[in-house]
């Protein structure tokens with residue numbers, strides 16, 4: 001049997017360090033979780049949700065997929081969103097994209113990548129929808145960065161257009177959906193300034 005002992009060693013060290021700082025940490029979390037934030041981010045290994053925002057276990061509910069998409073028929077993402085909003089009552093939903101996203105870059109290419117092309121088709125649609133803006137950007141890396149940002153904005157809109165967020169607002173629940181982007185080149189997060197906290201924000 002092939003095992004990965006170094007990862008278990010890492011785990012032991014990690015758990016003992018946390019317990020040393022706070023002996024009740026894990027027993028408290030075992031009883032319940034009450035995160036204030038839902039993170040919807042990319043699966044990319046260079047974008048680890050908790051670490052980027054300095055949050056501990058229990059503080060961030062997380063969903064990740066290739067290119068941080070919120071698709072209206074994706075039961076996985078929608079189930080996470082529903083649980084986060086209806087049960088955990090998170091106050092903030094953060095859609096976080098990142099520059100240098102392989103999913104976004106693959107979507108812009110003309111060569112096939114297999115099954116994933118069906119998923120990436122959503123980004124291709126965004127690229128076409130914003131074709132005129134993107135065509136004006138002659139510098140290719142800059143154009144890719146812009147599409148990474150536009151993808152986040154579109155996913156924020158998709159999130160607030162779900163019945164989950166709309167019903168939450170109707171109930172008077174306080175939910176803000178944010179659009180952020182992370183730069184894998186320097187570790188810095190940027191708020192894209194597209195936060196939506198009510199249906200009125202969306203119609204602007």
Ligand code: CO
Nearest residue numbers: 042044101102
């Ligand atoms: Co990515």
